[in-house]
Amino acid sequence: MTDHRLPSVPAGGSTGPDRFAQSAALIDGLDPVFAGPLFDGRDPKLAGVFMRGSRQVRLDITALPLVMRREVGWWLATCARTGERQAHASEWNRWAATAADVIARHAHVASFADRSLAEWMTAWARRFHADRGRMPAPGHRIRAQHTLRGMLERLLRQYASEVDWWRHDIWSLRLDPRIPRREHEPRANTAVRWGDITPAWLREETKFYLRLQMESGQLTWSTVMQHHVNTARFAAFVTEHGIDHPALADGSERSLRALALDFGTFLHNWQREAPGRAKVGGSLQPRTINKNLQTIDLFYRVMTDCRTEAAEALDDARWLALTDSHARMFRPADRPRQREVREADERNYINHTDLSSMLTHIELLGLPTEQTRTVARDACQVDLAGLGHPAVMRA
Numbered sequence: 305m306t307d308h309r310l311p312s313v314p315a316g317g318s319t320g321p322d323r324f325a326q327s328a329a330l331i332d333g334l335d336p337v338f339a340g341p342l343f344d345g346r347d348p349k350l351a352g353v354f355m356r357g358s359r360q361v362r363l364d365i366t367a368l369p370l371v372m373r374r375e376v377g378w379w380l381a382t383c384a385r386t387g388e389r390q391a392h393a394s395e396w397n398r399w400a401a402t403a404a405d406v407i408a409r410h411a412h413v414a415s416f417a418d419r420s421l422a423e424w425m426t427a428w429a430r431r432f433h434a435d436r437g438r439m440p441a442p443g444h445r446i447r448a449q450h451t452l453r454g455m456l457e458r459l460l461r462q463y464a465s466e467v468d469w470w471r472h473d474i475w476s477l478r479l480d481p482r483i484p485r486r487e488h489e490p491r492a493n494t495a496v497r498w499g500d501i502t503p504a505w506l507r508e509e510t511k512f513y514l515r516l517q518m519e520s521g522q523l524t525w526s527t528v529m530q531h532h533v534n535t536a537r538f539a540a541f542v543t544e545h546g547i548d549h550p551a552l553a554d555g556s557e558r559s560l561r562a563l564a565l566d567f568g569t570f571l572h573n574w575q576r577e578a579p580g581r582a583k584v585g586g587s588l589q590p591r592t593i594n595k596n597l598q599t600i601d602l603f604y605r606v607m608t609d610c611r612t613e614a615a616e617a618l619d620d621a622r623w624l625a626l627t628d629s630h631a632r633m634f635r636p637a638d639r640p641r642q643r644e645v646r647e648a649d650e651r652n653y654i655n656h657t658d659l660s661s662m663l664t665h666i667e668l669l670g671l672p673t674e675q676t677r678t679v680a681r682d683a684c685q686v687d688l689a690g691l692g693h694p695a696v697m698r699a
Contacts, residue, residue: 323415326463327374331381338377341366345393353384358393365396367404371415376400379455388454388478395451402431416452417459424456425449457495470515473499473507477525484518484525491526498532501539505550508618510535513603516610534599541570550607550623557629564633571596601634 331339337349344350345359354363365373376396383391406413406427413419419427428448432440440448461472461479469475469482476495477483485492501507514531517523523531542552545566553559571593588596607614607623608631614623654662671677 323371323417323463327371327378327415330378330462331374334377334381338381340373340377341368343380343393350380350384352387353380353391355390355392358391358395361393361397363391363393363396363400365400368400369407369414372403375416375455375459379459382458386478392447392451395448398431398448399428399452402428405431416456417463421449421453421456424452428452468515470511471508473497475528484521486524489525491529494529496528496532501532501535502543503539503548505548505620505622506535506539506542508620509550509607509614509623510603512614512617513606513610516606530595531599534596535603537571537574537596538567538600540574541567544570549625550620551625551627551630557632560629560633564635564638567600568593568597568638597634597638604633605631 335349337347341364343353343363343365345354345361345363354361365376368376380391383389402424403416406419406424416424425445425448429440429445432444457474457476458479461474464472469480472480474495474497475483477485477489477492479495498507498511501510510531514523514528518525518528545563547553553563571588574588604626608626608628611623611626615621668677
């Protein structure tokens with residue numbers, strides 16, 4: 305059985321795939337202008353590829369190995385083809401210098417895909433400090449991360465195109481057409497990143513569960529983001545209690561019920577934390593807690609039914625330890641009572657008869673405030689002033 309702690313899509317490296325052949329496939333059929341290693345933003349063929357403020361800066365990637373030059377050229381061609389974003393020549397010149405430093409230190413690195421984004425950012429900060437004698441400002445660091453992340457996410461997906469869509473830690477409708485979607489998705493441009501969900505067994509099984517639900521039509525893309533939020537809270541609970549097994553407890557109904565109640569208490573006391581800062585925001589609303597409990601409840605009910613398929617798909621036999629007790633771990637009484645919706649009071653609404661009568665005098669809305677108009681109503685006359693007049697009605 306594979307080590308369940310390993311990421312689902314391993315990074316490359318000296319023992320990884322043939323990056324030379326993969327990168328050659330990337331540039332197959334591209335316009336020669338993207339072959340590099342020099343890119344001039346003033347070239348008409350590169351119109352729109354670079355941001356307006358960097359079109360006078362020439363991008364030079366001569367110091368990079370062939371594989372990386374192909375990857376940068378492919379990325380610029382992708383930017384031109386999709387129109388999703390524009391490249392910043394100055395930022396990419398700094399990334400080219402950073403990559404050259406990394407290669408000098410680690411000869412086995414031949415591709416941008418051979419290192420994670422966090423590792424690249426560490427190398428970038430080291431190079432920035434060496435050049436300027438100080439650490440980068442947060443805004444500058446964010447821009448650099450944004451620059452590389454766009455290419456790295458799409459590049460990793462391109463290199464691992466044979467991997468099932470749900471196994472990737474980044475889900476994006478723009479990156480992978482295999483993800484189930486409706487004809488018109490209201491959140492089609494939103495990406496979901498699963499890398500922050502730990503432990504790994506919960507992250508991988510949540511992706512497997514959502515794949516089942518989405519491919520069967522039980523859930524849609526718009527609900528995936530909320531599932532990520534709810535799962536992140538359950539992951540925090542699991543980590544806090546030192547749980548490192550999908551079965552959560554010894555499997556007895558009593559111990560599972562106690563765990564379910566503890567999770568409810570955890571949600572009542574939960575507050576969002578900002579990285580490196582104190583807790584922010586207020587407590588969760590009863591409706592939010594209710595939805596979170598329902599999410600984990602349904603997750604374990606489905607996974608109990610599909611434990612054999614899950615163990616096989618993830619090569620993790622620990623999911624076979626789920627029992628029927630996991631399917632009834634939560635009960636309706638565990639959920640907080642929500643505020644009852646008040647019945648509609650007709651006194652708060654305009655009935656159809658009065659509304660029709662009002663519409664017959666709709667021209668009053670445009671009447672100047674200094675003018676009035678006499679309207680007959682139930683055998684009496686009422687002088688109505690224009691909208692905004694201090695005496696709107698005079699009998």
